[in-house]
Amino acid sequence: AQKITQTQPGMFVQEKEAVTLDCTYDTSDQSYGLFWYKQPSSGEMIFLIYQGSYDEQNATEGRYSLNFQKARKSANLVISASQLGDSAMYFCAMRAPTMDSSYKLIFGSGTRLLVRP
Amino acid sequence: DTGVSQDPRHKITKRGQNVTFRCDPISEHNRLYWYRQTLGQGPEFLTYFQNEAQLEKSRLLSDRFSAERPKGSFSTLEIQRTEQGDSAMYLCASSPAEGGEKYNEQFFGPGTRLTVL
Numbered sequence: 001a002q003k004i005t006q007t008q009p010g011m012f013v014q015e016k017e018a019v020t021l022d023c024t025y026d027t028s029d030q031s032y033g034l035f036w037y038k039q040p041s042s043g044e045m046i047f048l049i050y051q052g053s054y055d056e057q058n059a060t061e062g063r064y065s066l067n068f069q070k071a072r073k074s075a076n077l078v079i080s081a082s083q084l085g086d087s088a089m090y091f092c093a094m095r096a097p098t099m100d101s102s103y104k105l106i107f108g109s110g111t112r113l114l115v116r117p
Numbered sequence: 118d119t120g121v122s123q124d125p126r127h128k129i130t131k132r133g134q135n136v137t138f139r140c141d142p143i144s145e146h147n148r149l150y151w152y153r154q155t156l157g158q159g160p161e162f163l164t165y166f167q168n169e170a171q172l173e174k175s176r177l178l179s180d181r182f183s184a185e186r187p188k189g190s191f192s193t194l195e196i197q198r199t200e201q202g203d204s205a206m207y208l209c210a211s212s213p214a215e216g217g218e219k220y221n222e223q224f225f226g227p228g229t230r231l232t233v234l
Contacts, residue, residue, distance in 0.1 A: 004159075037225075043206060045160070045225035091159050098165050098173045102148050102212070105223065107159030 002027045002096045004108035011113050013082045020067070021077040021111045023092030029053075032094060034075040035105065036066065039089040048090075051075055079113075087115045119143060121226035123209050129232045130199055137195045138229045142211030149192050150223060151184055153177065154206040163207075166192060167214070199233045206230050 003026040013019035025034065036048040051059045051066045059066040067076040079086055089110045095103040122141045130136050142149050147168050152160035163182070165173045168189035178184070181199075186192040196203055207230075210223040 043228045043230070045208065045210075047222050047224070050222070093159070096162075100167060100172055102165065102167065102172075102214075102221070104150065104162040104165060104173070105152075105160070107161070109157070110159050 002029075002032075002094045002106045004092050004094050004106055006092055006108035006111050008111045009109075011111055013079075013086075013113065013115055015084060015115055015117050016081055018078060018080045019082055019113065021079070021090050021092075021113065023075045023077065023108060025073050025075060025092075025094050027073075027094065033103075034066070034068070035093040035095070036064070036075075036077045037091045037093060037107075038086075039091060039110070041088070045091070049077070082115045084115050084117060087113060089113075121209055121211050121224050123207075123226040123229050125229060126227060127230050127232075129234065131234050132201060133198055135195065135197045136199060136231065137193055138207055138231075140192045140194070140209030140211075140226060142191070142209070143224055144190075146211035146213050146224070147189065148212045148214060148221075149186060150210040150212075151192070151194055152208040152210065154208060154228070155204075160206075160208055163194075196231075199231075201233045204231055204233045 005024045032053045034051045038046045049061045065078045091110045092108045093105040124139045149166040151163040154160040166186040181197045184194045206228045208228045209226045212223045
């Protein structure tokens, strides 16, 4: 069974600095995908970035990049040049197959990031 | 706004009462998912629809829970005889069957926060 572990319940970062949020995963599948979502206090889940297990390059989306280390089963999110609006909960997730060709998401417990001015 | 919408946003009920939540997915999305998020945790998968067919249910979905998507558009989640342990955020997500992106991103709604007194 798939499992996601986020060991940092809370993190602080100074505005304009970079921060790394940790995520480790466990799966027996050879093909898998990893996601990061942001959840502000308003509650909606906002997709940030995706990494496929066969992707040769680390995924990047603007200020977000994913440090994917397959052998270590880690998929850490790096946020560069932190902004006050980055303060939120961040969830790492893995796709798990459903009965058809779709998938469901298995989430970690999240990391609360607070950006200090 | 053409995103996923959920109604109501907040629901307070007394133990033993029945409640029903509604989710309207993005119009062209035929896949719809329900997740539950308890305080301090990541979302957990509840159930999944492809059009009107309910293809997968989590063991978290007890006999008191029922979900429908009668015409393959909006979906309802009903909880009968609510218990205090049902207090949580109920999130709905939708995705296209074949997306332009290889991962077929799930788009989340703002959630319905249920409080059972």
